Amino acid sequence: MSNSDTWFPKWGDIPAAIGLLSRLPVWVDTQQAQAHGAHPSWAYGLAGALFGALAALAALVGLVLGLPSLAIGMLVVGTTAWITGAMHYDGLADSLDGLWGGWSPKQRLDIMKDSHIGVYGVVGLICILGLQAALYGQMAKHSLWPILGVMALSRAIMVPLMTALPNARGEGLSASVGRPAHQTAIVAVALGGAIAALTGAWPALIGAPLGALAVAAIAKRKIGGQTGDILGASQQCAETCALICLIALL
Incomplete structure (x- = not known):
C-alpha cells in the first residue's frame, strides 16, 4: 500500500467505502480493497449520502407519526449510530479523553487506545448527541434532503485530514487505510460539497470545514497528527458545525 497513491476511481471503491464506514451488508473484494489502499476514500461522501438517506427515512416515519422534533432528531441520530456501529461517536469520545486527559503525546495516544470511557468522553457525547438531535429535529420539520448533504460532506471532509496530517500512531484503522493523494482529497471534498449543495445543505460548506479544521489543529498540536x-472526532465536529450553520442561515 502506497502513501502517495494516484487517484483512479473504480466502482468497487463505493462498496469498499460503505463497508469501511458502516455495518451495512455490502460485498467487498477484500484483496482489491487492500490493494487500493486509500483510493476508496474518494467515495466517503457517497457513503455518507446513503447513511443520510436511511436516517431521513427514519425521520419521515417520525413525521408521519407526529412525533415532537426532538424525538425525530433522536431517530436520525440513533439510526446513524446503528448503521455505522457508532464508530465516529466512539472516535469522538476517545479523542476527548486522550487529548484533554493526557499530559504528553504518548500518554494521550495511550488513553485514546484504551477501551474505557472517561468523563471528557461522556460529557462530550451527551452534548454532541443532544445538540445533533435537536438540530436534526428542527431541520426535519422543514426538509429532509439536507440530512443527506450534511452526512455526505462531514464524511468527505475526513479525506483531506488524512492527506494533510501524518498518522500519529503508525497502527490502527487510519494507518491501515493509508494516506490519500491530494487528487483523492480534492475529488472527495468536491463530491461531498456537490451533494451538500444539491440537497439544500449549502451552509454546511461553511460549518463542516470549520469543525474539521478545529479538530485537526488541536490534534496536530497535542499528538502530532491524526x-x-x-478522524471520527473530526467527522462529528464537522457534522455538528454544519448543522449549526444550517439552522442559523436557513
Missing part, C-alpha cells in the same frame, strides 16, 4: 479516533 488517528482513526481523530
Whole structure:
C-alpha cells in the first residue's frame, strides 16, 4: 500500500467505502480493497449520502407519526449510530479523553487506545448527541434532503485530514487505510460539497470545514497528527458545525 497513491476511481471503491464506514451488508473484494489502499476514500461522501438517506427515512416515519422534533432528531441520530456501529461517536469520545486527559503525546495516544470511557468522553457525547438531535429535529420539520448533504460532506471532509496530517500512531484503522493523494482529497471534498449543495445543505460548506479544521489543529498540536479516533472526532465536529450553520442561515 502506497502513501502517495494516484487517484483512479473504480466502482468497487463505493462498496469498499460503505463497508469501511458502516455495518451495512455490502460485498467487498477484500484483496482489491487492500490493494487500493486509500483510493476508496474518494467515495466517503457517497457513503455518507446513503447513511443520510436511511436516517431521513427514519425521520419521515417520525413525521408521519407526529412525533415532537426532538424525538425525530433522536431517530436520525440513533439510526446513524446503528448503521455505522457508532464508530465516529466512539472516535469522538476517545479523542476527548486522550487529548484533554493526557499530559504528553504518548500518554494521550495511550488513553485514546484504551477501551474505557472517561468523563471528557461522556460529557462530550451527551452534548454532541443532544445538540445533533435537536438540530436534526428542527431541520426535519422543514426538509429532509439536507440530512443527506450534511452526512455526505462531514464524511468527505475526513479525506483531506488524512492527506494533510501524518498518522500519529503508525497502527490502527487510519494507518491501515493509508494516506490519500491530494487528487483523492480534492475529488472527495468536491463530491461531498456537490451533494451538500444539491440537497439544500449549502451552509454546511461553511460549518463542516470549520469543525474539521478545529479538530485537526488541536490534534496536530497535542499528538502530532491524526488517528482513526481523530478522524471520527473530526467527522462529528464537522457534522455538528454544519448543522449549526444550517439552522442559523436557513
